[in-house]
Amino acid sequence: MASFAQERIFLDEQIRFSNKHIFYNNFVALRVTEGVLSINRVLQALQLVLRKHEILRTSLVFNNDDSTLQQYVTDNHKTFTFLDQQNFESDNELQNIIYRTVINPDLFNLSSGRVFSCQVLQQQKTTHESAHTDFLEKSDVLVLYFHHAAVDGTSIPILLNDFYNAYSNNMTVSLDEQSVQYVDYxxxxxxxxxxxxxxxxxxxxxxxxxxxxxxLPVDRHRLPVVQxxxxxxxxxxxxxxxxxxxxxxxxxxxxxxxxxxxxxxxxxxxxxxxxxxxxxxxxxxxxxxxxxxxxxxxxxxxxxxxxxxxxxxxxxxxxxxxxxxxxxxxxxxxxxxxxxxxxxxxxxxxxxxxxxxxxxxxxPVSTNIDRYSIGDVRLEQISIKEANEISQFDFSTMFLYNPTSDDHKLSYLFSSPASFAQARIWLDERIRFDPDKPQIAIYNMLFVYRLQSDHTLSVKQFHQALQLIVKKHPSLHTSLHFDIDKNLLMQRVITHEDKNNNNMFSFIETTYATDKQLNIILYDEMRNPHLFDLDQGLIFRCHLVYHKRISSNDLLSDKDVVIFNFHHAQ
The missing domain is CATH 3.30.559.30 (Nonribosomal peptide synthetase, condensation domain)
Incomplete structure (x- = not known):
């Protein structure tokens, strides 16, 4: 019979996720940074690893007679081969190939024991370089795919270590016929x-x-009956x-x-x-x-x-x-x-x-485990952004502890499809755009304030307060961009690192002497289509308009004007 863990994964995939069998598809991608790997020897090494570890070629079959999940060891190691070899020109294309493969519901077949796959991805050579299709060279990538019913996170270093040993030691690894296998467990x-x-x-x-x-506070609800x-x-x-x-x-x-x-x-x-x-x-x-x-x-x-x-x-x-x-x-x-x-x-x-x-x-993680050696060959593990956008949980939190890291930057990353309202506004602006006509903004949102009589406000403290507010609310520094591959409008929170620690919003100071001049400034804030940049996440600005001259004592007076301007998409 199958283990309880296999049973849980199998049933969860069949029942909770219907035919979208992608939540338990995992991968490890290794890029060659130095040296050369023989593709034929890689295949032989992987076949040996599958021979040693029966779980990598074990099928799961549901027995309708007694309602049990059975596992059977196959001989898939004898016929194991690579997925179709592909070429890529850029990192974006590489990530897209891996992502499309890992979300393919036909990547694995538990009933036939196909729970492990491998793919060779080679970087497209220039016209002055000759391609060596029999070798993995610098910048080429080897991707190992596996189903979670066969491999958990702790298993990955074990698998990689046996692969490296098999490749390095002329296709020999310890094959103890008496060793305990997963089926025994x-x-x-x-x-x-x-x-x-x-x-x-x-x-x-x-x-x-x-x-x-x-x-939990949510911005949209999912009905229990909806997959x-x-x-x-x-x-x-x-x-x-x-x-x-x-x-x-x-x-x-x-x-x-x-x-x-x-x-x-x-x-x-x-x-x-x-x-x-x-x-x-x-x-x-x-x-x-x-x-x-x-x-x-x-x-x-x-x-x-x-x-x-x-x-x-x-x-x-x-x-x-x-x-x-x-x-x-x-x-x-x-x-x-x-x-x-x-x-x-x-x-x-x-x-x-x-x-x-x-x-x-x-x-607990370490940057050291992302780099590997096979003799003179150096490999590094790479990740893809889209993989983080796949989840079987409504809400999950993961602490990653890296005791060897020197990277102490504060970052806050977020990527998801834009809301229907954002997409409508983004599309409406582009439909209305006519390069032959004067451009007038229709989605600039103004809020204009003055201080009460005889009151003052520190400009420095005011600016600092705005920085804290913008930092707290991701919607005030979120970009919108159209992903051609996904045919989807995406949003992404912009961080200080993205901006090289520059401001994530515009803070402008000007002066006015007459009401007419002030009205011109207000009209420009309302109708100027160039004040915001949705691609860069610049969707909020604050404009301080001083009466006659910019304050020398860092104070706003009751005759000065404060303009908050937002793009309606956020």
Whole structure:
């Protein structure tokens, strides 16, 4: 029989995501930075890896007679070959090829044991260079694709290490016929006594209403009966060195793990986000390699489990940390208990379990694992932006901890399809555009203010306050651009790094002496079509208009005018 983890992935893909079998398609892309790889030897090395690790050629078949999921080891390693070889000219084209492949629902076939694939992507040579189709040279890319039912995150370094050894050692790796295979683990798992774990999980969850969803603020609702799409909006925040040090020092001082501290912070975030809900139920994952024999085995071991807490709004942060730590330690002993058993014990339908739509994870990473060597050949792992836009969760948070990184920049990245309203305004502006006629803006939105009589305002503090407001609200520094490949209007939050730390909005200071001059300025703010640049995310500006002369004491007076101008698309 299949393992509980395989069963969960298989059923989740079949039931929750219908025929869109892409959520569990994963990949690793390796670019050659130095040296040359023989494509034929790469193929032979991969065939040897598949021979060693049966899980990479194991089929999953649902038995209708007894309603069980069975796994069968195939001989696919004997006929394994590459996907169609392709050429690319630019990084954008490379990323598009990988993205289109990984979202292809026909990439894998679990019933035939096709759970692992490989593709060679070669950079297009110039007219002065000769192409060597039998070799991977500098800038060429090798992509390994695998289905999550066969490979989890911990398995990837094991797979790559065996591939490198097979290539380097003339197609020889350790092939111990007596070694434990994944199918043996699946059999052992089915024989385990889980009575104690079943009682533990029942005691943990019986106080919670597991069918109640958290009241998260959303800008649009998805009906329960609607299949989730593959689109995701991703925001990324990198802590600076000081904040990272404070985080790790706190964890060390209180003898808790970074995972436990990160989870505590996430609970606090949800508490605020839901305006004080105290019963918080989310999902998190566990590596579930609880025996030494499993540490170097390729396969799907990861367990997804509910992490539910009942907060006391009067607790201090230290008290909350202690409570979360105790919760995590108690779960660790029973993390092997299958999620599907928990759902069955509480008579829950896998199609509609609210806590499975909110995920927290903490991953230690290192820049060193992104670079590899095979003899004199150097490889680096590359990622694609579009891969982050695929998600099976409504809301997920992932902490990435890199102890070796020197990059302490603060960044906040976000990419998603534009809303229907944004698309309508963006398209309307282009339809109305006529290069033979004077251009007049119709989507500039003005708000004009003066101070009350005898009041003043510090220009410096005013400017700083605006910077904080713009930084806080991503919609005030979000670009709109049309993606030709996707045939879709996309939006992306612009960061300080994108602007080379320049202002993310326009701040202008001019003067006026008469009402007529002021009216001309106001008209220009309202009708000038060149004040904003949607492609660059410049969609907000502040215009200070001083009476007669710019203030020498950095103060606005009651005769000065403040103009806030927004583009209506945001």
């Amino acid at each position: 699946a059999v052992h798992e089915r024989l385990m006594d889980m009575t104690t774990s079943r009682s533990f999980w029942y005691s943990q969850l019986e106080r919670f209403n597991l069918q109640r969803a958290l009241k 989730p799409s593959s689109l995701a909006s991703v925001a990324q925040i990198s802590f600076d060195k000081e904040l990272s040090t404070m985080f790790l020092n706190y964890a060390s001082l209180h003898q808790i793990t970074p995972f436990q501290l990160g989870l505590t912070v996430f609970y606090m975030f949800l508490f605020k986000l839901t305006h004080g809900e105290t019963d918080l139920c989310i999902a998190s994952i566990n590596a579930n390699r609880y025996r030494s024999e499993l540490e170097n085995m390729i396969g799907m071991f990861v367990s997804t489990l509910p992490y539910c807490v009942q907060l006391n709004s009067h607790w201090s942060f230290d008290e909350l940390v202690k409570h979360v730590q105790e919760k995590c330690l108690s779960i660790l002993e029973h993390s092997h208990y299958p999620l599907q058993h928990i759902l069955t014990d509480f008579q829950l339908n896998q199609l509609d379990v609210p806590f499975l739509e909110i995920l927290f994870n903490f991953l």
